[in-house]
Amino acid sequence: MKQIWARPSFFFKITNPIFPGVLILTGLLFAAGLYTGLLASPPDYQQGDAMRIMYIHVPASWMALFVYAFLGLMSLFILVWRHPLAEVLAVSAVPIGALFTILSLTTGSLWGKPMWGAYWVWDARLTSVLVLLFLYGGYWALYKAYSHPGQGIRAASLLALVGVINLPIIKGSVTWWNTLHQPASLTKLSSPSIHPTMLTPLILMAGAYFFYFVSVLILRTRTELNMRKLYVWEGMR
Amino acid sequence: MIQRELRNLRLQGASLFASFSFFTLALFCLSLALGPNEKILRECAPAFVWILAILTTLFSTPLFLKNEAKAGLLDEVLLQPSPPSLYLLSKMGAEILLLGLPLIFLGALLSPFFALSQDDVAALSATLLIGFPALSALGILGGLLTLNTRPSSLLIPLLILPLTLPLPLFALSIMEMTRLGLDSSAPFCLLISVSLLLVIVSLGAGSWALRFAVEG
Amino acid sequence: MMLSSPYLIYILAAYGLSLIGLGAFFAWTFFSWKRSSQKSQDFSKDKLEG
Numbered sequence: 103m104k105q106i107w108a109r110p111s112f113f114f115k116i117t118n119p120i121f122p123g124v125l126i127l128t129g130l131l132f133a134a135g136l137y138t139g140l141l142a143s144p145p146d147y148q149q150g151d152a153m154r155i156m157y158i159h160v161p162a163s164w165m166a167l168f169v170y171a172f173l174g175l176m177s178l179f180i181l182v183w184r185h186p187l188a189e190v191l192a193v194s195a196v197p198i199g200a201l202f203t204i205l206s207l208t209t210g211s212l213w214g215k216p217m218w219g220a221y222w223v224w225d226a227r228l229t230s231v232l233v234l235l236f237l238y239g240g241y242w243a244l245y246k247a248y249s250h251p252g253q254g255i256r257a258a259s260l261l262a263l264v265g266v267i268n269l270p271i272i273k274g275s276v277t278w279w280n281t282l283h284q285p286a287s288l289t290k291l292s293s294p295s296i297h298p299t300m301l302t303p304l305i306l307m308a309g310a311y312f313f314y315f316v317s318v319l320i321l322r323t324r325t326e327l328n329m330r331k332l333y334v335w336e337g338m339r
Numbered sequence: 340m341i342q343r344e345l346r347n348l349r350l351q352g353a354s355l356f357a358s359f360s361f362f363t364l365a366l367f368c369l370s371l372a373l374g375p376n377e378k379i380l381r382e383c384a385p386a387f388v389w390i391l392a393i394l395t396t397l398f399s400t401p402l403f404l405k406n407e408a409k410a411g412l413l414d415e416v417l418l419q420p421s422p423p424s425l426y427l428l429s430k431m432g433a434e435i436l437l438l439g440l441p442l443i444f445l446g447a448l449l450s451p452f453f454a455l456s457q458d459d460v461a462a463l464s465a466t467l468l469i470g471f472p473a474l475s476a477l478g479i480l481g482g483l484l485t486l487n488t489r490p491s492s493l494l495i496p497l498l499i500l501p502l503t504l505p506l507p508l509f510a511l512s513i514m515e516m517t518r519l520g521l522d523s524s525a526p527f528c529l530l531i532s533v534s535l536l537l538v539i540v541s542l543g544a545g546s547w548a549l550r551f552a553v554e555g
Numbered sequence: 556m557m558l559s560s561p562y563l564i565y566i567l568a569a570y571g572l573s574l575i576g577l578g579a580f581f582a583w584t585f586f587s588w589k590r591s592s593q594k595s596q597d598f599s600k601d602k603l604e605g
Contacts, residue, residue, distance in 0.1 A: 140570075145560070152562035158573045181547070201580050205573050212569040216562045233501045240498040247488035256551050257484045261498060264480070264544050268502050271533060275505035278529060279512055314577060321584045328591035335598055 110327045113187055117320045124317045131310035139303035146300075152216045157303050159209040161311040162202050166234060169199030169315065173241070174266040177259035189255045190330070192262075193245065194322035198315055200238040206231055226277035233272050237265040354406070355437060358399040362442055363449065365391050370452035377454040384453035385463050385514035388446050389507040392467055393474055395442065397496050397503075400434065400478030401485065408486055408552070417553055423546040431475045431542070439471040462517040466510035466530060473534040476541035477503055483548035505533045 139157035146153035173195055179188035210228065211221045222228065241258045248254030369387045373380055407413060416426045443464050450460045481495040488494065509530040516523040560566070 150562060151560035152565055154566055155569045158570055162573065198580075201576065205576055208572055209569040212565045212572075216565050233504060236497070236501040240501065243494055243497055244484060244488070247485065247494055249489060250487075253487060253551065257488075257548065260544050260548055260551070261484060264502065264540060267540055268505075271536065272501070272504050275508045275529070275533065278526075279508040314581075318581060318584050321588045325584070325588040325591045328588075328595045331595050332591070332598060 110187070110190075113190075113323065113327070117323075121317065121320050124313055124320070128310060128313040128317050131306055131313060135303050135306035135310050138306060143299050143303055149217055152213065153300075155209055155213040156300070157307045159206060159213055160304060161308040162206040162209060163231065164308060165311045165315055166199060166202035166206050166231065168312075169195055169202060170234060170237070170262075170266070170269070173199065173262050177262040177266075180255060180259045181263070190323050190326045191319070192259065193255065194319055194326050196238055196242055196245075198318050198322070200235065200242070202311070202315075203231060203235045203238060207235065224276070225280055226273055229276045230269065230273040234269065237262075237269070241265070354399060354402055358395050358438060359441060359445065361398075362391055362395045363445055365394075366446075366449050367452065370449075380453045381455060381459070381518070384450070384455055385459070385466075385511055386507070387453075388463060389467070389470075389510055392442055392446070392471070393500070393503050393507065394496065396438065396471070396474040396478045397481060397499055399438065400475060401482030401495050403434075404479065404482035404486065413486075413549065413553055417550065423549050424542050427476075427479055427542045427545045427549070430479060431472060431538070434475040434479075435472055439467075439475060443467045443471065458517055459514065462513055462523070463510075465527075466513050469527075469530050469534050470506040470510055473506055473537035473541070474503060476538045476545070480541040480545045480548060483545050483552050486548075486552035502537070506530070506537070509533060 135157065139154055143154075145151045173192055176185075176188040176192035176195070179185040180192060207228075210231075214223070215221050241262055244261055245251070245254040245258040248257065366387065369391075370380065370384075373383060404413075416423055419426070446467060447460050447464050450463070455463070477499050478495075481499040484498065485494055509526050512526045513523045513530065516526065
């Protein structure tokens with residue numbers, strides 16, 4: 103049974119029919135989310151219109167973490183079961199996760215400047231997101247540093263798992279470090295409780311980002327599978 | 340087992356000496372660059388010492404591993420009946436003795452450059468003592484993960500530095516509290532637990548990495 | 556209403572960056588997929604003929 107799971111043809115059989123639908127869904131969710139976020143919802147009484155940045159910042163952060171969890175899961179499959187499809191999925195997901203992390207950091211920074219006066223502070227959440235970016239980068243660097251991708255993926259998967267364990271540790275230690283130095287910034291930067299009118303665009307955008315991830319993952323996986331086919335055929339010549 | 344590791348490490352005396360020199364020179368340059376203001380020196384010193392300890396370990400440990408791998412010593416390890424993590428533990432132990440303790444001693448020795456008080460020096464040395472096993476273990480992990488890669492000196496710090504972050508964070512909190520005269524037992528406990536956790540995780544992952552690296 | 560907000564530039568920058576970033580990334584992914592499937596089709600054609 104597991105062999106069928108792992109074959110690329112299985113992947114294509116499942117994803118080819120649903121891909122156009124996923125793409126359209128992504129577009130619709132983005133349209134709906136942007137409409138409700140920018141036009142149909144009222145501005146925050148405290149933050150004004152700048153609060154709308156939340157609708158593109160929070161989903162990006164959620165996805166950045168989700169993709170890393172996905173990567174961790176794939177890495178487990180790779181290390182324990184040597185699952186070939188997991189290898190392809192993991193490698194395809196990393197750049198997307200890095201993109202989300204960069205977007206999270208930049209939109210957060212642009213939200214922070216008008217709201218709290220600084221582009222950057224060393225609080226727990228920002229620091230651990232930055233570390234997340236380094237973890238993505240480290241994974242990619244390690245994977246690419248091997249001339250044989252089969253070796254590289256195992257080393258990188260190990261690194262990913264160590265990173266999964268470390269992420270909460272780092273988050274906890276920066277929180278602790280900050281409670282000593284800047285208690286004020288922690289309470290200032292904690293997100294406000296969500297209003298129903300704000301919840302709708304947030305959920306819509308979160309859905310849009312999620313299905314964006316799925317569509318791009320499918321595309322990248324197809325590309326990676328094609329490249330691997332070429333790699334094998336080139337070798338057989 | 341530790342004796343064997345000590346011998347191996349001592350055989351790499353040249354690299355060891357290079358690590359010590361790097362640490363000392365860099366500290367010296369930093370203290371010079373900061374200028375004579377005692378207050379600034381005192382505040383920045385622990386951070387610099389810690390960062391340099393991290394960098395020195397992260398650059399040297401993989402180097403030792405690569406040299407040993409070239410000599411074919413790592414293959415023997417997998418042929419042994421004892422688990423590879425035990426081997427890594429003894430390797431870490433040897434490193435603590437031959438690299439860590441001298442570095443900590445050097446740090447304490449060079450403290451006059453930074454106008455540190457006796458309490459400061461004691462606290463700094465204590466934090467380094469607790470944190471060094473984790474640094475060594477992470478360095479070993481980094482070295483093993485990159486054993487068969489195309490040579491790139493900056494790769495390992497990129498991979499491992501983010502993972503070492505909790506250590507200097509807690510250590511610097513401890514130093515700050517010491518400077519203010521507060522009781523620092525809470526961060527000390529946290530530092531000990533984080534260090535222990537990192538050692539366990541790194542050595543565990545390291546034995547996997549060793550198997551991957553040798554099997555190829 | 557929103558156009559008069561003092562934060563307009565931040566909102567525009569954040570949204571613009573995100574949408575352009577997502578779009579550009581998608582375009583790059585799409586075109587690299589196109590190129591790879593092109594190459595693999597050429598390759599399999601070669602194999603069948605050759």
